[in-house]
Amino acid sequence: GINAKAQGLFADLKVGIVASGDRYVDGCNWDTIFKGIPGLVVEGISDANQTTMGSLQDAYTFQSGYSDYRELLASTNPNLVAIPQNGTTDRYEIIKNCLMSGSHVICPGPFVSELEDADELVALAERRGLKIAVVYPMRLDPNVERFYEEREELLGVLVEIRVFGELAENAG
Numbered sequence: 001g002i003n004a005k006a007q008g009l010f011a012d013l014k015v016g017i018v019a020s021g022d023r024y025v026d027g028c029n030w031d032t033i034f035k036g037i038p039g040l041v042v043e044g045i046s047d048a049n050q051t052t053m054g055s056l057q058d059a060y061t062f063q064s065g066y067s068d069y070r071e072l073l074a075s076t077n078p079n080l081v082a083i084p085q086n087g088t089t090d091r092y093e094i095i096k097n098c099l100m101s102g103s104h105v106i107c108p109g110p111f112v113s114e115l116e117d118a119d120e121l122v123a124l125a126e127r128r129g130l131k132i133a134v135v136y137p138m139r140l141d142p143n144v145e146r147f148y149e150e151r152e153e154l155l156g157v158l159v160e161i162r163v164f165g166e167l168a169e170n171a172g
Contacts (some may be wrong), residue, residue, distance in 0.1 A: 015034055018081055018084075025131055028055070044076040044078070046067065104130050104132070107134060
């Protein structure tokens with residue numbers, strides 16, 4: 001459940017989803033994250049993969065499905081666009097087009113592959129008064145939050161840390 005304060009943020013929010021044939025990204029079923037939030041309407045979904053589009057239609061009630069995300073942006077004019085895609089191959093162009101159409105963006109990290117592209121998109125979003133939300137699902141895990149609250153007590157002073165990423169093919 002989403003708390004009452006957060007529910008007010010979603011009132012009358014029109015969402016577009018730009019999928020890429022993969023329903024699960026970073027262990028999260030991104031295409032259904034907006035399901036059941038009062039006041040939020042999924043206006044349309046784009047995905048070139050017709051099989052995925054069919055399963056998305058089963059998951060949501062939405063006006064139209066599009067094979068090209070640009071049609072989605074032009075036809076539905078969403079306030080927010082979710083981009084649940086593995087990898088960053090086309091994401092720069094998609095995010096730029098979303099921002100140019102006046103939509104906020106939410107996507108998994110890393111949101112683009114080049115730092116220069118990230119700087120350009122962040123600057124564009126700022127100029128247009130829009131937000132880019134890069135989601136790292138584990139950051140809000142209650143166990144991770146508790147660890148950060150208690151880490152000094154549990155570990156003492158941290159002298160060195162060695163960290164390994166996901167080690168998956170799609171890791172940034």
